Amino acid sequence: xxxxxxxxxxxxxxxxxxxxxxxxxxxxxxxxxxxxxxxxxxxxxxxxxxxxxxxxxxxxxxxxxxxxxxxxxxxxxxxxxxxxxxxxxxxxxxxxxxxxxxxxxxxxxxxxxxxxxxxxxxxxxxxxxxxxxxxxxxxxxxxxxxxxxxxxxxxxxxxxxxxxxxxxxxxxxxxxxxxxxxxxxxxxxxxxxxxxxxxxxxxxxxxxxxxxxxxxxxxxxxxxxxxxxxxxxxxxxxxxxxxxxxxxxxxxxxxxxxxxxxxxxxxxxxxxxxxxxxxxxxxxxxxxxxxxxxxxxxxxxxxxxxxxxxxxxxxxxxxxxxxxxxxxxxxxxxxxxxxxxxxxxxxxxxxxxxxxxxxxxxxxxxxxxxxxxxxxxxxxxxxxxxxxxxxxxxxxxxxxxxxxxxxxxxxx
Amino acid sequence: xxxxxxxxxxxxxxxxxxxxxxxxxxxxxxxxxxxxxxxxxxxxxxxxxxxxxxxxxxxxxxxxxxxxxxxxxxxxxxxxxxxxxxxxxxxxxxxxxxxxxxxxxxxxxxxxxxxxxxxxxxxxxxxxxxxxxxxxxxxxxxxxxxxxxxxxxxxxxxxxxxxxxxxxxxxxxxxxxxxxxxxxxxxxxxxxxxxxxxxxxxxxxxxxxxxxxxxxxxxxxxxxxxxxxxxxxxxxxxxxxxxxxxxxxxxxxxxxxxxxxxxxxxxxxxxxxxxxxxxxxxxxxxxxxxxxxxxxxxxxxxxxxxxxxxxxxxxxxxxxxxxxxxxxxxxxxxxxxxxxxxxxxxxxxxxxxxxxxxxxxxxxxxxxxxxxxxxxxxxxxxxxxxxxxxxxxxxxxxxxxxxxxxxxxxxxxxxxxxxxxxxxxxxxxxx
Numbered sequence: 001x002x003x004x005x006x007x008x009x010x011x012x013x014x015x016x017x018x019x020x021x022x023x024x025x026x027x028x029x030x031x032x033x034x035x036x037x038x039x040x041x042x043x044x045x046x047x048x049x050x051x052x053x054x055x056x057x058x059x060x061x062x063x064x065x066x067x068x069x070x071x072x073x074x075x076x077x078x079x080x081x082x083x084x085x086x087x088x089x090x091x092x093x094x095x096x097x098x099x100x101x102x103x104x105x106x107x108x109x110x111x112x113x114x115x116x117x118x119x120x121x122x123x124x125x126x127x128x129x130x131x132x133x134x135x136x137x138x139x140x141x142x143x144x145x146x147x148x149x150x151x152x153x154x155x156x157x158x159x160x161x162x163x164x165x166x167x168x169x170x171x172x173x174x175x176x177x178x179x180x181x182x183x184x185x186x187x188x189x190x191x192x193x194x195x196x197x198x199x200x201x202x203x204x205x206x207x208x209x210x211x212x213x214x215x216x217x218x219x220x221x222x223x224x225x226x227x228x229x230x231x232x233x234x235x236x237x238x239x240x241x242x243x244x245x246x247x248x249x250x251x252x253x254x255x256x257x258x259x260x261x262x263x264x265x266x267x268x269x270x271x272x273x274x275x276x277x278x279x280x281x282x283x284x285x286x287x288x289x290x291x292x293x294x295x296x297x298x299x300x301x302x303x304x305x306x307x308x309x310x311x312x313x314x315x316x317x318x319x320x321x322x323x324x325x326x327x328x329x330x331x332x333x334x335x336x337x338x339x340x341x342x343x344x345x346x347x348x349x350x351x352x353x354x355x356x357x358x359x360x361x362x363x364x365x366x367x368x369x370x371x372x373x374x375x376x377x378x379x380x381x382x383x384x385x386x387x388x389x390x391x392x393x394x395x396x397x398x399x400x401x402x403x404x405x406x407x408x409x410x411x412x
Numbered sequence: 413x414x415x416x417x418x419x420x421x422x423x424x425x426x427x428x429x430x431x432x433x434x435x436x437x438x439x440x441x442x443x444x445x446x447x448x449x450x451x452x453x454x455x456x457x458x459x460x461x462x463x464x465x466x467x468x469x470x471x472x473x474x475x476x477x478x479x480x481x482x483x484x485x486x487x488x489x490x491x492x493x494x495x496x497x498x499x500x501x502x503x504x505x506x507x508x509x510x511x512x513x514x515x516x517x518x519x520x521x522x523x524x525x526x527x528x529x530x531x532x533x534x535x536x537x538x539x540x541x542x543x544x545x546x547x548x549x550x551x552x553x554x555x556x557x558x559x560x561x562x563x564x565x566x567x568x569x570x571x572x573x574x575x576x577x578x579x580x581x582x583x584x585x586x587x588x589x590x591x592x593x594x595x596x597x598x599x600x601x602x603x604x605x606x607x608x609x610x611x612x613x614x615x616x617x618x619x620x621x622x623x624x625x626x627x628x629x630x631x632x633x634x635x636x637x638x639x640x641x642x643x644x645x646x647x648x649x650x651x652x653x654x655x656x657x658x659x660x661x662x663x664x665x666x667x668x669x670x671x672x673x674x675x676x677x678x679x680x681x682x683x684x685x686x687x688x689x690x691x692x693x694x695x696x697x698x699x700x701x702x703x704x705x706x707x708x709x710x711x712x713x714x715x716x717x718x719x720x721x722x723x724x725x726x727x728x729x730x731x732x733x734x735x736x737x738x739x740x741x742x743x744x745x746x747x748x749x750x751x752x753x754x755x756x757x758x759x760x761x762x763x764x765x766x767x768x769x770x771x772x773x774x775x776x777x778x779x780x781x782x783x784x785x786x787x788x789x790x791x792x793x794x795x796x797x798x799x800x801x802x803x804x805x806x807x808x809x810x811x812x813x814x815x816x817x818x819x820x821x822x823x824x825x826x827x828x829x830x831x832x833x834x835x836x837x838x839x840x841x842x843x
Contacts, residue, residue, distance in 0.1 A: 125755060192831065195832055199835065199836050209837075210838065213771075214837045287477045
C-alpha cells in the first residue's frame with residue numbers, strides 16, 4: 001500500500017511525464033493581463049492552501065498543557081507553561097504562535113483536531129501523496145484540487161502554486177494548475193538586466209529548447225507596467241530557518257514571501273480561486289523544540305501578516321486559508337529530543353467566514369495506538385467542507401461519495 | 413550549423429562535463445572518430461592524484477541533544493557532507509576520466525539516494541565508490557552491489573523490512589526505477605519480491621549491511637509466474653536477465669544523454685549493445701550512434717552540468733571558490749546538489765530546468781562565479797576575436813545571431829562578456 005501511493009506520488013512529481021500534461025509556468029505578466037482583462041468577480045471565495053512539508057508535530061503546535069502524560073512523554077522538548085498561549089482550559093498554542101493566537105481571539109481560526117486517514121502511512125512521500133490526492137486507498141494520479149480544476153472552465157489562472165514546481169495537489173486528469181516562480185520578483189537591473197533582455201529576445205531560428213530557455217529568461221522582464229507597481233514593493237526576505245536534520249520532504253523556505261505575493265495578486269483581482277504555498281523543514285527528528293518554534297513562528301506571523309494585508313482590500317471576507325501537514329509525530333520523544341514520524345495532527349482553517357473554535361476530538365494521550373495518536377477526523381471531511389462551502393462545488397468529482405463534513409464555516 | 417561542430421560539442425557536454433580551454437578546437441582538428449575514441453578511452457591516472465580523497469569517517473551515534481558532544485558531532489557531520497560534495501564536484505572538473513564522473517553521476521541519478529534521509533556521509537561515500545567502480549562494467553554486478561548498498565537500503569526502508577512485515581518500497585523501486593521500468597511487472601510480483609528482500613539490517617553510521625536470518629522470509633515465492641526460492645542477489649540477477657531490462661537501461665541512457673522529450677527509436681544501437689548487460693558496450697554504441705549528430709536531439713544542461721562545464725572553461729576549482737557554503741547554496745537554489753536528489757526518481761531533465769526561477773538563479777550564480785576566474789582565455793584574445801573564439805572556448809557549436817550581437821556589444825568587458833555567454837540559451841542548451 002505504502003509503495004503504491006509513493007510510486008504515484010513520484011509520477012506526479014515528474015508531472016508532465018506521468019500525466020501527459022506540461023506544467024504551465026506562468027509569468028506575472030500573464031496574471032497581470034488576466035487581472036485587468038477579466039478580474040475575479042467581487043465576493044468570489046478564494047482558497048489558500050498552505051502545505052507544511054516534513055510532518056508537523058501537532059502535539060507541540062496545539063499543546064495539551066494540562067496533561068502530565070504530555071510532559072512525561074517528551075521531557076526534553078516541551079516549553080515552559082508560562083510561555084505557552086492557552087486557548088482553552090486544556091490546550092495552548094506553541095509559544096511562537098502569537099499571530100495565530102490573535103486571530104483565534106478574533107474567532108477566525110478553526111482548529112480541526114486529530115486529522116488523518118485510515119491506516120496511517122509514515123512515509124513522507126506516500127503520506128503526502130495521500131493528503132494531496134485526497135485518496136488514502138486508491139491509486140490516484142490526480143490531486144483533490146486537480147480533480148476540481150478538471151470540472152472548471154479551462155483557465156491557467158484558476159489555480160496557482162507559488163514556486164517553480166507544481167505540487168501533485170494541483171494535477172488534474174485533463175488539466176493542471178499553474179506554477180508561479182516567486183523569484184520572478186527580483187529582476188536583474190542596469191546594464192546586466194538590459195543585456196539579459198537582449199539575449200532572451202525571441203528568435204524564429206531558435207530550437208525548441210533554446211526558445212524555452214529564452215522565454216524563461218524573458219518572463220523575468222515581462223512584468224506588465226500596469227500591475228508592476230502592485231508587485232514592486234520589496235518582498236520581505238525569507239528569515240533564516242534552522243537546518244533540520246532528517247529527510248527533507250520538500251517545500252519552500254519563504255512562506256512569508258509567497259504569501260506576500262499571493263496577497264498582492266489577490267488585491268490586484270487575479271482571477272484565481274485556489275492558491276498553494278508551502279513551507280518545508282518540519283521533519284524534526286532531533287532538537288525539535290527550538291526548530292519547531294522557529295517554523296511555527298514563521299507560519300503564524302506570515303498568516304497574520306497575510307490576513308492583515310487583505311484588510312485593505314475588498315477581498316478580506318472572501319479568503320479562507322487551510323493549513324495541513326502529511327502527518328503528526330510520535331507522542332514520545334526519541335533519543336535526540338526530536339520525534340519520529342507519527343499519525344494524526346491538527347488542521348487549521350482561517351478566515352473571516354470561519355466559525356472559530358475546536359472541531360474533531362482531541363486524540364487521547366492515554367489510549368495510543370502503537371505509540372501513536374488516534375485519527376479522530378478524516379481529512380476528506382475537511383476537504384469536502386471546503387469544496388462545498390468555499391469553492392461552491394459538488395464534492396463528488398474530487399472525493400466521490402464522501403459524506404463527512406466539518407461545520408467550521410459560517411452559513412451565509 | 414556545421415554537423416561536425418554539433419557532434420563534437422555533444423561528445424564533450426554529454427559524455428563529459430564540457431571542454432577545457434583549447435580542447436574543443438583540438439578535437440575539431442582531430443576529427444569525430446578520434447574524439448569519440450578519446451571520450452571512451454579511460455585514463456589510468458588515479459583520481460587521488462588530482463583530487464585527494466575526503467576524510468569520511470564513522471561519526472558514531474548522534475549524541476544526546478544538549479550534551480556537550482552534540483555541537484562537535486553536528487559540525488563534523490556537516491563538514492563531512494560538504495567535503496564529499498566538493499570532492500565530487502572537484503573531480504568532475506579536474507578528473508582525467510570525465511566519462512567515469514559522468515557515468516557515476518548518471519547512476520547516482522538512477523539509484524537516486526539522498527543524504528537528507530541517510531543522514532551520514534559515510535554510507536553515501538561508500539555508495540559513490542560503488543557507483544564509480546561499476547559505472548562502466550557489468551550491470552548485473554552493479555545491481556547486485558546496489559541491492560547490498562547500505563545507503564540505498566536505508567533510503568528505501570529496507571532495514572525495516574522483516575518476515576513479519578515486509579516493506580514493499582525497495583521491491584517496487586528495484587523493478588520500476590532500477591531494472592525494468594514501470595508497469596513491466598504485477599502487484600503480485602511486488603509483494604512476493606518484498607518477501608525476498610526481508611532481513612536486511614544496516615548500521616546507519618557506517619552503511620554496513622548484514623542479513624539477519626531470523627528476520628528473513630526464506631519461503632518460495634512466485635514471481636513472473638514461476639515459483640522458486642531466491643536470495644536478494646539471485647532475485648536481482650533474475651530481474652537483470654529479463655528482456656525488459658535490456659529495453660529499460662537504454663531508455664534511461666537515451667533520456668539522460670540524447671533526449672528527454674523525443675522518444676527512443678526502436679533501433680537505438682544501445683539496446684542491442686546491452687544484450688550482454690555490459691554498460692560500456694551500451695555507452696560506446698550510443699557515442700558511436702548516428703543519433704549523436706541529429707540536430708533534433710537537444711538537451712538542457714542540468715545545473716550541475718552547467719556549473720561544472722563553466723568551471724572547466726573558466727579554470728576554477730569548486731572547492732577553492734569563495735565560499736563553499738555559497739556554492740552549495742547556489743546549486744540548491746537551482747535544485748541540484750550532489751548526494752541530494754529530490755526523490756528516488758532522481759532529478760528532472762529537459763524543460764524542468766527552464767523555469768523563470770531557474771533563469772534568475774542561474775544569473776545570480778554566474779554573477780558570483782565569473783569574478784572568481786582570471787578569465788585568462790578571454791583576456792588573451794583580442795577584443796575583435798572574442799565572440800568568435802569563445803564558441804570554441806565553451807564548446808558551443810555556433811552562437812545564434814542574437815547572442816552574437818550581445819557578445820559583440822560586451823566584448824570589451826571580459827566579465828560581462830562571460831556572464832552573457834554562460835547565461836545564453838546557446839550555452840544552457842546542449843544542441
